[in-house]
Amino acid sequence: MAAPDFDDSGNGGLVARQRRGDNAEPLSITEVSNLLKRTVEDRFGFVRLRGELSGVKRAASGHLYCALKDERAVIDGVMWRGTAQQLNFVPEDGIEVIASGKLTTYPGRSKYQIVIDSLEIAGEGALLALLEKTCARLAAEGLFAPERKRALPFLPRTIGVVTSPTGAVIRDILHRLADRFPSHVVVWPVLVQGQGAAEQVAAAVRGFGALDPAGPVPRPDLLIVARGGGSIEDLWSFNEEIVVRALAESPIPTISAVGHETDTTLADHAADMRAPTPTAAAEIAVPVRGELAATLGDFGARKRRAILRPVQLGRERLEARAQRLPRPEALLQPQAQKLDELAERLRRGLKDRAAHARERLQADVARLSPATLRHRIDRARDRLGAVRMTPLLATARLGRERERFAGLERLLASLNPKAPLARGFVLVKDGDGALVRTRAAAAALPALEIEFADGALPVAPTGSAPVKAPPRKAAKRPAAQHARQDDLFGTD
Known part of the structure; x- marks a missing residue:
């Protein structure tokens, strides 16, 4: 029997059948999902949600995925790449934010989510919480360690300034530098607030560090990153991680002069020196030229005094010792008296010696008589006559000298280099x-x-080849020998 066209029973059968009075066709899952999507988007085309970020991740495509939650509920969120690139802060888990966008559904997982068009930190308290969290994370990496700080140059030749070229900050810095110690200043203009400011500041710091010291634009000896005062939102660019890392990695010593005295940013912790104001940064960068000149003058005076002091002390000691020395007259008086005594003794001694010599001469004259002289001459003549000179003594010596001279002559003849010429x-x-x-x-x-x-x-040499000697002619034998040979062979 055929099955009925309508099923009036309350329970469903094995095969789906059209019920009596039902004119609705069954919908597909996709159709229901699309209906729900249009309904949600029409009803919640624009909403603002406040919640805490959770599960933040950035896909390789650049899209940002996260979840917003409070104490009782959670909703997924997505921010497309173009919108995510314009964020003024880096989203992290635990930050309380206000998200603006529209609600929609994701049919692939039967979930609803918010497509975020703008993402802002929910109040200054949340912003400070994010700041503390970022500060703790970067400090754990050692970017704020005191041992990383470098000493600033005493007198930099070139100073680089990273700031806005239109604000009052650069004018204050230039004016203060001109008053204290005029220096060469290179300004790298950047945005100091708003979208892209952090990237420009970081690029300027790295750009100064990449300059060639011998290039057309001199590499600065000192960097000043400066900005005027403002709210925490205005100064937020200098709390960005990209700026902090650029300052920490800069090969040039840096001074952070962001805001006024009460304003503190992460850039202040990363820089080598923090200045309360931009004007104070200029004062820290260079000394006062007048004070430096006065100090140099004081050093010069101290050097001259140090050089002259030993001379002065030596003069004083010399004068004190000279006063204790006796007078030259007192030193020479005993010697002068002794000289007078010796002169008197010499005069008396010469007089006495002359008198004694005169007496001896008179006595000798008395002993010299002609008879005495003749007697001495006779005795000398007798001694001379007693000496006998024999010729043998002279001839023997002459013979020995003649033999020695003949030997020398023979030796000379044998050693004469020209003697062989005769042979x-x-x-x-x-x-x-x-x-x-x-x-x-x-x-x-x-x-x-x-x-x-x-x-x-x-003569002149004719060549290097040896010349052969002419052959020698055989000597003619005497005729008697030839005859004797003939006779020898002729007679058998």
Whole structure:
């Protein structure tokens, strides 16, 4: 029997059938999902939600995915890449934010979510909480460690300033530098507030560090990152991680002068020195030229006093010792008295010696008589006559000297270099008269001189090849020998 067209029972059958009076066709899952999507988007086309970020992650495509939650509920959120690139802060878990956008559904997982068009930190308290969290994370990496701080140059030749070129900050810095110590200033203009300010400040710091010291734009010896005062939102660019890392990695010593005295940013912790104001940064950067000149003058005066002090002390000591020395007259008086005594003794001694000599001379004259002199002459003549000179003494010595002279003459004759010339030998000399002892030396000279026993003959070498000596003719044998040979062979 055929099945009925309508099913009036309350329970569903095995096969779906159209119920009596039902004119609605069954919907597909996609159709229901699309209906829900349109309904939610029409009803909640724009909403503002306040909650805490959770599960923040940035996909490789650049889209930002997160969840907003409070004490009782959670809603997923997505921010497309174009919107996420314009954020003024880095979203992190635990930050309380206000998200603006529209609600929609994600049919793939039967979830509803918010498509975020703008994301803001929910109040100054949340902003400070984010600041403390970022500060703790960067401090744990050692970016704010005191041992990383470098000493500032005492007198920088070139100062780089990263700030807005249109504000009062740069004018205050230049004016203060001109008053204290005029220096060469290079300004890198950047935005100091708003979208893209942090990226420009970080790029300027790294750009100064990448300059060539010998390039057309001199590399600064000191950097000043400056901005005027403002609220925490106005100064937030200098709390960004990109700026903090650029300052910590800068090869040039840096001074952070952001805001007024009560304003503190993470850039102040990362820089080598914090200045309460931009004007104070200029005062920290250079000394006062007048004070420096006065200090140099004081050092010069101290140096001159230090140099002259030993001379002055030496003069004082010399004068004190000179006063204790006795007078020259007192030192010479005993010697002068002694000299007078010796002179008197000398005069008396010469007088006495002359008198004594006169007496001796008179006594000698009395002893010198002609008879005495003749007697002495006679005795001397007798002694001379007693001496006998024999010729043998002279002739023997002459013979010995003659033999020694003859030996020397024979030795001279044997050692005379020209003696062999009489026997047919010759001496070969060069143009200067020096002996030539080898054939190779003779061949290298342009002219030679051959000395014979009877004179010298100039010659010139003809070549390096040795000249063969002419063959010697056989000596003629005497006729008697020939006859004797004939007779020897003729008679058998």
